[in-house]
Amino acid sequence: MEAxxxxxxxxxxxxxxxxxxxxxxxxxxxxxxxxxxxxETLFTEGSDHKDLYVICSGRVEICMTIPAxxxxxxxxxxxxxxxxxxxxxxxxxxxxxxAAIDETEVIAINAEALRALCDADHDIGYQIMQRIARAxxxxxxxxxxxxLDMYGEQPGQTFQSEKGAVE
Numbered sequence: 001m002e003a004x005x006x007x008x009x010x011x012x013x014x015x016x017x018x019x020x021x022x023x024x025x026x027x028x029x030x031x032x033x034x035x036x037x038x039x040e041t042l043f044t045e046g047s048d049h050k051d052l053y054v055i056c057s058g059r060v061e062i063c064m065t066i067p068a069x070x071x072x073x074x075x076x077x078x079x080x081x082x083x084x085x086x087x088x089x090x091x092x093x094x095x096x097x098x099a100a101i102d103e104t105e106v107i108a109i110n111a112e113a114l115r116a117l118c119d120a121d122h123d124i125g126y127q128i129m130q131r132i133a134r135a136x137x138x139x140x141x142x143x144x145x146x147x148l149d150m151y152g153e154q155p156g157q158t159f160q161s162e163k164g165a166v167e
Contacts, residue, residue, distance in 0.1 A: 004028050009107060014080030015054045015131055023124045030113035036060075036100040043084060045071070045097045051108040053083040058104025063097045071097055075142055082135040087111040088128075 006028040010016040016024055036042055036058070043049040045065055059078045063071040074096070077083060086095055088111045118125030 006031055006033065006107065009033075009056055010054075013054050013056065013107070015082050015135070019124070019127055023121075023127065026117055026121070026124060027109060027114075030117065031107050031109045034106050034108045036104045036106070038100055038102050038104075040100050042098040042100065042104075042106075043094050045095065046093045049084055049087050049094050050111055051084060052088050052111050052114060053106040053108055055079050055081050055083060056105040056107060059101040060098050060104055061101050063099070064095070065097070075139065076101065082132065084111075085132055085135060088114060088132065090115070 004025070007021070007024055010019075010024045010027055010031075011021070016027065019027070033056075034053075042053065042060060045063075055077060057079050059076055060083060061073050062075040062077065062083075063073050065071050083098055083106070084094070090111075114128065118128055
């Protein structure tokens with residue numbers, strides 16, 4: 001029997017590592033490899049997109065449109081990270097634009113087929129949703145740190161609280 005190259009890749013990726021070989025085989029059946037050149041857009045904010053991506057190699061930048069400022073970078077992702085999670089949750093339009101920084105290879109998983117798989121097999125559904133939740137939690141922490149960095153105190157700056165001045 002010939003080895004499935006997608007299965008071999010899925011076994012090594014942070015997002016899918018630890019899933020049983022049977023579950024990874026199910027994912028491989030609804031997935032395909034895609035490559036993006038540096039500077040190429042994976043999807044754009046506001047578009048309807050059908051795939052969830054797991055990055056195999058390379059890096060991508062997530063940008064969001066800010067009125068009067070344009071599309072600004074908010075996060076960089078790399079191998080093992082998940083991109084396009086909102087499509088699995090059927091949220092409609094994509095919430096950001098994602099472009100490859102370097103040549104990037106991804107595993108594209110059809111979101112509709114993945115939802116059907118998760119509905120049919122609740123064990124894999126739980127594993128996938130747990131991993132998506134973990135990825136979203138990490139993004140939330142990254143955003144919080146970014147906000148703290150943007151609005152953080154400057155050295156020597158004093159803040160006034162109810163209890164008095166705070167250095």
